[in-house]
Amino acid sequence: MGQSTDPVKRSPVRAAKGFVSVASRLAVVIFTLVVAVSAAVAFELTRREEGHLIDSKRLAGTMLTELLSSSIAPALDFADADAVRASLEMLAKNRDVVDAVAWSADPTAREPLGRLRSGGNASFGAPNGGPSMVVATDYIDITHAVTSPVGKPLGSVTVRVSLAEERAVFFATRKRIFWLAFALSALVAALLIGVVRRTIISPLEALERAARRLSRGELTEVENLRRDEIGSLGYAFNHMGRAIREREERIYSVNTRLQGLLDTMRQAIIVFDGDGRLERERSRLAEQLFGSASGEGTSVVDLLYPTEHAPGVERDAFRAWLGVAGAVPSERFDELTELAPKEVQLHRADGDHRLLELEFRAAAGEADGRIMLLATDVTSQRRLERSAEAREREHRKQLAAMRRLLAGGGQVFVRFLTSARERLGRAERRLESQVPLGPLEPEALESAFRFVHTLRAESRSFDLGGVEELSLGLELELAGARHAPPGSALLVSAREKLRAGYHALATLLDEAESLFVESSPIGRRVLEQVTVSRGDVEELVKRYGMRSDDLGRLVSRLAARPFGELTSTFADDAARWAGKAHKRVEISILGREVLVPARVAERLSGVLAHLLRNAIAHGIELPERRVEHGKPEVGRIEVSCRETAQGVAIRVSDDGAGFDSSAFGENNWEAAFAAGVSTRKTPDELGGFGVGLGAVRAELKDVGYLVTLQSESGRGASVLIAPAGLVPEPLWSTNPSSS
Amino acid sequence: MVDQPLIVVIDDSEIILERIKSRLELEGYRVVTTAQTVGAARHLKGANLVIIDWHMPGMTGGDVLDSLRGAVASSLKRPDFYLYTSDPTVSAVAKNAGFDGTFVNKGDDESLVQQVAAALRIAKLKARAAPT
Numbered sequence: 001m002g003q004s005t006d007p008v009k010r011s012p013v014r015a016a017k018g019f020v021s022v023a024s025r026l027a028v029v030i031f032t033l034v035v036a037v038s039a040a041v042a043f044e045l046t047r048r049e050e051g052h053l054i055d056s057k058r059l060a061g062t063m064l065t066e067l068l069s070s071s072i073a074p075a076l077d078f079a080d081a082d083a084v085r086a087s088l089e090m091l092a093k094n095r096d097v098v099d100a101v102a103w104s105a106d107p108t109a110r111e112p113l114g115r116l117r118s119g120g121n122a123s124f125g126a127p128n129g130g131p132s133m134v135v136a137t138d139y140i141d142i143t144h145a146v147t148s149p150v151g152k153p154l155g156s157v158t159v160r161v162s163l164a165e166e167r168a169v170f171f172a173t174r175k176r177i178f179w180l181a182f183a184l185s186a187l188v189a190a191l192l193i194g195v196v197r198r199t200i201i202s203p204l205e206a207l208e209r210a211a212r213r214l215s216r217g218e219l220t221e222v223e224n225l226r227r228d229e230i231g232s233l234g235y236a237f238n239h240m241g242r243a244i245r246e247r248e249e250r251i252y253s254v255n256t257r258l259q260g261l262l263d264t265m266r267q268a269i270i271v272f273d274g275d276g277r278l279e280r281e282r283s284r285l286a287e288q289l290f291g292s293a294s295g296e297g298t299s300v301v302d303l304l305y306p307t308e309h310a311p312g313v314e315r316d317a318f319r320a321w322l323g324v325a326g327a328v329p330s331e332r333f334d335e336l337t338e339l340a341p342k343e344v345q346l347h348r349a350d351g352d353h354r355l356l357e358l359e360f361r362a363a364a365g366e367a368d369g370r371i372m373l374l375a376t377d378v379t380s381q382r383r384l385e386r387s388a389e390a391r392e393r394e395h396r397k398q399l400a401a402m403r404r405l406l407a408g409g410g411q412v413f414v415r416f417l418t419s420a421r422e423r424l425g426r427a428e429r430r431l432e433s434q435v436p437l438g439p440l441e442p443e444a445l446e447s448a449f450r451f452v453h454t455l456r457a458e459s460r461s462f463d464l465g466g467v468e469e470l471s472l473g474l475e476l477e478l479a480g481a482r483h484a485p486p487g488s489a490l491l492v493s494a495r496e497k498l499r500a501g502y503h504a505l506a507t508l509l510d511e512a513e514s515l516f517v518e519s520s521p522i523g524r525r526v527l528e529q530v531t532v533s534r535g536d537v538e539e540l541v542k543r544y545g546m547r548s549d550d551l552g553r554l555v556s557r558l559a560a561r562p563f564g565e566l567t568s569t570f571a572d573d574a575a576r577w578a579g580k581a582h583k584r585v586e587i588s589i590l591g592r593e594v595l596v597p598a599r600v601a602e603r604l605s606g607v608l609a610h611l612l613r614n615a616i617a618h619g620i621e622l623p624e625r626r627v628e629h630g631k632p633e634v635g636r637i638e639v640s641c642r643e644t645a646q647g648v649a650i651r652v653s654d655d656g657a658g659f660d661s662s663a664f665g666e667n668n669w670e671a672a673f674a675a676g677v678s679t680r681k682t683p684d685e686l687g688g689f690g691v692g693l694g695a696v697r698a699e700l701k702d703v704g705y706l707v708t709l710q711s712e713s714g715r716g717a718s719v720l721i722a723p724a725g726l727v728p729e730p731l732w733s734t735n736p737s738s739s
Numbered sequence: 740m741v742d743q744p745l746i747v748v749i750d751d752s753e754i755i756l757e758r759i760k761s762r763l764e765l766e767g768y769r770v771v772t773t774a775q776t777v778g779a780a781r782h783l784k785g786a787n788l789v790i791i792d793w794h795m796p797g798m799t800g801g802d803v804l805d806s807l808r809g810a811v812a813s814s815l816k817r818p819d820f821y822l823y824t825s826d827p828t829v830s831a832v833a834k835n836a837g838f839d840g841t842f843v844n845k846g847d848d849e850s851l852v853q854q855v856a857a858a859l860r861i862a863k864l865k866a867r868a869a870p871t
């Protein structure tokens with residue numbers, strides 16, 4: 001017998017010991033009641049019937065006794081026992097008479113005078129017994145006094161009439177009535193059970209099934225509602241079901257919106273209790289990031305710091321923090337955020353590692369101690385940052401190396417670059433001369449080996465880490481191929497690797513050159529530098545510098561200096577001077593490679609430094625002032641040099657406040673060159689004595705260069721230094737060009 | 740800078756010391772390094788954390804710890820002593836040797852930075868919980 005599938009029948013209440021159906025209880029009660037009532041009624045009815053029967057027999061017996069007493073009086077008067085007996089025997093014909101006895105009036109008589117049945121009970125009747133009637137279970141003893149016609153007591157007669165027949169009838173009737181009552185009770189009980197089952201039990205069972213379906217979340221209503229209390233209950237149930245459904249839909253809608261909010265967050269969100277056990281709420285990103293390890297009930301310590309991967313100290317620190325944070329009231333939670341871990345390296349089940357930034361907050365809810373974790377996956381971002389930092393560090397390292405090279409004489413490095421490129425070119429040509437797709441020949445292999453070996457050593461001395469590393473790799477590859485049998489596949493692959501390696505080396509050498517040029521204050525001119533004697537150059541200039549022919553021009557060029565050389569310290573100087581004036585300045589040098597004639601270059605360095613100081617002291621405003629005027633905090637100064645047919649033209653311009661025209665008069669820039677003029681009220685290290693511009697102009701006029709000013713109030717100023725014959729034109733705007 | 744924790748690192752390798760120092764200083768910590776066990780105690784004044792390599796010449800990290808503890812004046816606030824090792828068997832004896840914990844040497848500085856931060860957090864939590 002299998003388990004019932006009816007949920008009602010599988011109810012734990014029904015299965016419990018002592019369950020008794022309402023119908024059964026009612027049936028038992030009704031049955032008992034009906035049986036009792038029926039029994040009582042039956043008992044009363046039969047009792048009355050019995051009484052009637054007894055009364056009838058008594059009456060008959062009385063009459064019979066009276067007749068007997070009348071007929072037996074003469075016999076008793078004469079104490080004629082035979083006559084008495086004969087009279088008594090007359091009664092024998094009457095089957096209701098069980099026994100009869102006649103007693104004389106003699107009080108001493110011990111035996112009756114006559115008895116119908118011999119051997120009967122001796123106490124049956126009594127002498128001189130007065131009229132009496134004794135009703136026993138099976139008989140009635142009727143005693144009648146016998147008197148003479150004159151009233152003389154003669155004795156008594158007692159007749160015992162049987163009640164057996166009456167009793168039999170009575171019991172038969174009672175039995176019949178009993179069974180009828182029982183049958184009636186059973187019928188009533190059965191009917192009652194049926195009615196109760198139909199009208200009460202079945203609807204209740206239907207209600208119970210509906211309640212169970214509702215508890216499982218199924219949409220359900222009780223149908224065919226009756227018009228009675230049960231129907232009213234069903235109606236109330238349906239109403240309750242609809243209300244529950246509406247409430248669930250509202251809750252579902254709210255939860256869906258909340259979950260949607262969680263899921264749109266870019267962090268993985270999980271919530272855990274004060275013991276560190278994860279709760280059900282989490283964002284979709286958390287499901288994806290933490291996977292199945294983030295099930296409800298999981299320990300957040302194990303999730304973030306699994307024993308097999310995380311160092312013990314990090315687990316201990318987090319556990320210690322959790323112990324405090326989970327117990328502190330939510331309004332004091334912020335005190336502890338500083339002591340929470342900020343990052344964790346998550347080891348996922350698929351072997352992937354993710355770097356997470358962690359943010360902990362007290363989660364609002366019914367109880368304190370719930371904590372929300374917002375984890376942001378910064379793996380890619382951090383990788384990029386580190387890569388950029390690494391490249392920046394490498395770049396700085398290379399720049400530092402290059403500056404050291406420059407400080408020690410860049411010519412050596414230039415020679416190295418030239419030589420390395422030449423040897424690389426020869427190595428590449430030798431490689432290409434090999435049989436296409438064939439293995440590397442022994443001579444070519446040896447030649448290549450020597451080349452990369454030497455290059456590696458040279459690059460180490462110039463701190464070219466990339467070239468050194470690549471060369472080492474090729475060297476090892478070739479060392480291994482050296483022992484390979486001729487024509488082997490190893491020699492073919494070595495050739496291919498060599499080809500790719502040469503291409504990479506060429507790129508690295510180009511990068512090294514670019515870095516070298518970038519580090520050089522004179523730009524690409526540094527690649528053309530050679531070491532010559534100053535005395536020799538001066539002698540050449542003295543002899544041939546004034547000539548206007550090609551030789552004169554060549555000698556002049558030889559003595560000329562790159563503009564970048566004259567401004568090589570300006571970046572550091574500008575930073576220092578700006579710092580002292582509490583200003584911020586960015587300086588750009590354009591035209592570093594332009595060659596400035598020697599006679600101009602001699603004067604220009606000091607002039608440019610003076611103009612730069614002026615720009616910082618007078619032109620560039622304080623940062624807060626610049627912001628007020630809608631300018632960037634950092635002021636810009638541009639120092640540029642251009643080559644023209646007449647000579648070089650130099651400009652120093654800034655985006656500062658421009659010249660204060662009130663000091664000179666409107667557009668009266670000539671006044672600025674007058675000795676003693678200064679727009680500074682108090683002189684300081686940077687400026688203010690007012691002799692600068694005039695001295696500058698005089699300085700340069702000697703060598704045929706003029707100085708002019710351009711300024712626009714609030715927007716900036718420019719100082720132009722150009723050859724006297726240069727046609728003035730609006731070569732530049734008043735503001736520094738963006739570089 | 741004065742408020743930043745002071746970390747003392749004791750290791751016989753100058754290269755390792757230099758690397759750890761530069762990485763931890765990048766995080767804003769004040770770092771003092773020494774390859775010499777003799778006289779190392781003078782660096783402990785004001786130190787929050789001391790990191791000790793187990794394999795030192797002629798002695799173990801445990802010996803170093805004992806000598807440092809003995810040298811630290813009782814009036815000074817005792818720093819936390821952490822062992823730095825890649826050997827799991829050594830980690831197991833660290834507690835018995837008297838270390839407050841162990842930093843696992845995974846070969847990368849990032850891991851050490853995280854562990855140092857964790858150790859300092861533990862110290863702050865203990866200080867917070869200690870009765871005033």
